[in-house]
Amino acid sequence: MAEHIQLSIALCRIAVYTCFRRLCCKGPPSPRPEYDVVCIGLSGAGKTSLISRLCSEGLDGIVPTAGFSIKAVALPNAVLHIKELGGADNIKKYWSRYYQGSQGVIFVLDSTVSDEEMKACRSELHLALQHPQLCTLPFLILANHQDSPAARSVPEIKKYFELEPLARGKRWILEGSSINSMEAVRESFIRLIGLLEEKELQSVRI
Incomplete structure (x- = not known):
């Protein structure tokens, strides 16, 4: 019961945030387009740290996201409103409620x-790639902690996750990332914005 109450409160917060952002934009239009993006991944992947650094925030006191958080990441070609979802098991089962x-x-x-955790990660990514509300959306997949000697290479992860056959026909990018190489992370996000713009243009033509 408590989980359902927390979920309802969280969904209300998202609705209020979305309405507030739309209602408060009564001045001149933003010179940059704005996109709503959902960020998912298992606990410990580094989602919060990467997004915080993109927002030029410090890393002191960062804790795993309980529920969700929303942050605006301003990049040269657009502003991304990133809805980050916690990766704990008790939150992960509700991810789909936040996709809309x-x-x-x-x-x-x-x-x-570990191999076992990587298998779980692959399963979650496959579910996301095939989810009805996400399957047509552009994906940015970040293989984080690439600065660690224990990190699997990006080509290895691409092969293990079977991305070529699974994501054929979809717009997706797989990049390595590290909290110590934020310029490369920004470039990955800028590439995602390029995919978002392509999809928007295609929707206009249709």
């Missing part, structure tokens, strides 16, 4: 985890 309204997906994985 998303225009893109960021999936972060820890490249250094």
Whole structure:
């Protein structure tokens, strides 16, 4: 019962945030387009740290996200409103409740985890890629902690996750990432924005 109450409160917070953002934009339009993106991944993948650094925030006191958080990441070509969902088991089962309204997906994985955890991560990514509300959206997949000697390489992860056959016909990017190489992370996010713009243009033509 408590989980359902927390979920209802969380969904209300998302609705209030979305309405507030729309109602408060009565001035001149933003010079940059804005996109709503959902960020998912198992606990410990590094989602919160990467997003915090993109927002130029410090890392002191960062704790795993309980529920969700929303942050605006300003990049040269757009502003991403990133809805980060916690990766704990008691939260993960409700991920799909937060997908509505998303225009893109960021999936972060820890490249250094055990084979068993990597298998669980692959399962979650496959579920996301095939979910009715996400399957047509652009994906940015970040293989995080690439600065660790224990990290699997990006080509290895691409092969293990079977991304070529599974994601054929979809718009997706797989990149390595590290909290110590934020310029490369920004470039990955800028590439995602390119995919979002392509999808928007295609929707306009249709």
